[in-house]
Amino acid sequence: MEGKEQDGSGQRSSPFMPMFETFRSELDEHHDRRERIIKASRDITASSKKIIFTLQRIRALKQPLPQHAIKSNKQYHDTIKTQYASVSRDLQGLNAHRYNRQITGGCQEWMEAASFQHYLETATLIAYDDARKLLRGLDAEGPGVDLSAEDYVLGIYDMTGELMRFAITAMATSGELPKIPATSAMDGEEMDVDATSAAQQRSVLTDMRELRSALEGLDAGVGPFAKDADKKMEVMKQSVEKVEKALYGLIVRGAERPKGWMPDMDGARAVEVEG
C-alpha cells in the first residue's frame, strides 16, 4: 500500500511539490556545505596532530624551531592552509557561526598546535588576538576563518596536555624539569634540582600552574561552551598533577635515578610512598 503512494499518483498530485522542491535545493546546498566543512575540519585536525607530534621531539625551550622540525611540518602546514582556504567562503557572514559544530574540532586542534609551537619558541602563551591574526593569515588571499574566543580557550586547555608530555619526556631524558631562563643569560649555570630553587625558577611546571590558575579563574558562563570547558578542566588539572608527581619523584629519588629511567605515571607508586 505504501509503495503505491510513493511512486504513484499521490506524489505527483501533491500541491506542495513546488514548495518542497525549493526546500530540497536549499537543504542540499546546506548539506553540501556542511560536508565540505566536516571534511576540512577532519584534515585540519589530523595535520595539527602530526605537527604536535613533531614538536614533541624538540627538547629546547625559548629557541627558534630547529630546521628539521620546520621541514617535516611544512607539508602539514600546507594542508591546513589548503583546507582552511577551501572552506573560508563557506564560513562568512550569516554562515560564520552556522557550522561551528563542524569546524570547531579543527580550530581547537589547530589552536593547540599553534599555541604549543608558540610556547616552545617564546615560552609565552600566544594571546587571543595574535592567534586570531595567525589563523586569518592562513587564507591570506581569501576572506579567512575567524577564530572564536571559545575555540581559543578550548585549544589552550588541550595545550596543557602537550606541556605535560613535553615536561615528562624532558624529565625522563635529561633528568630535569625544563626551565625557562630569566631575561638575563643564565645558560651556563649548574642545573641542580633543589627544592628551593625549583620554587623560584620559572619552569614548564610553574607555567602550567599559571595557566591552570588563569583557566580556573575564567567564568565560562552557561551554554555549550561552558560544558566543553568543564570537561577539559578536569583533564587539564590531571596534566598539571602528573608533572607535579613526576617532579616529586625526581626530587625524592632523583640522585639514585639511573639514566633513562622513566617517571612512573600510573600513580601506584605515589600511594606506596605515602603508605
Added chain:
Amino acid sequence: MANNGTGMIQSGVFESLQRKIDEDTAVKDALRDIVQELEKQDRVTQAILSRSHSTATADLPSVLSAAQTNIEKEVVTIQRLSEVASKHPYYKFNYAWTRHVQDACFSILFCGWLGGFGKGDTGQLLNMEEVGSIMGVPVNVKDRDTFHLTIEEYLLALISLADELARLARNSVTLGDHRRPLQISQFIKDVHAGFQILNLKNDTLRKRSDGLKYKSREVEDVVYDLSLRGLLPKD
C-alpha cells in the same frame, strides 16, 4: 608561587577573554527573558487551539479568533526577539530560540489550517512566506545576517501540524464530522510526499519526518473504519 612579572601569560589576555564571555552571557540573558515570554504566550495559544478537538466546525470561529488574538501577542514578542537577535550573529545564539519559534510557527500553521488568518475554509497550508509575514520576519535569509524563520523551523512545525491533525481526525469522528478525516488523510499524504523528495541527513528533521508515515497510516485507519460502516460522505 611567585610570579615575577615576566611569566608565561601576558597581562590582559584572560581579562579580555572574560569580558568577551561576559558580553555573550549578557546577550544570552536578554534573549532568554524574551524567549521565556514567547514560550509562556505560546502555551496559552496552544491551550486555546486544543479546544478545536472538542469544537464543532460551526463553532470554530470563536476558537480561532481567540487563538489569533493571542498569536498577535506572540508576534510582538517575536518582533522584540528579532530586534535583539539581529544585533548579533544569527547562528551564534539561535539555539536559544529555535525551539520556541518552531512552536509559534506550529500554532500559526494549525490556526491557519483550521481556517484562521482569513483562510476561511479548513485544510489549507500557510506557506513559509505567509508564516513569515504573520510573524513579521523575513524567511530563509541567505544574503545577510539577520533574524529570520528557517526552512528547518518551518518543516519541523509542519510535522507537528501533521501529528496534531492525526489526533484531530479521530476527534472529528467523535464530534460527528465524517468529512474531515478524509481531508486530513489527503493533507498528510501530500505533506508526506513532499518530505520524501528531500535528501535528509541523519538529523532531527529526518527522525521526525520518519514519523509521518505512521501518522498517515493512523488517519487512513480512521477513514477505513468510516468507509466500512458506510459513514463517509457520498460526494
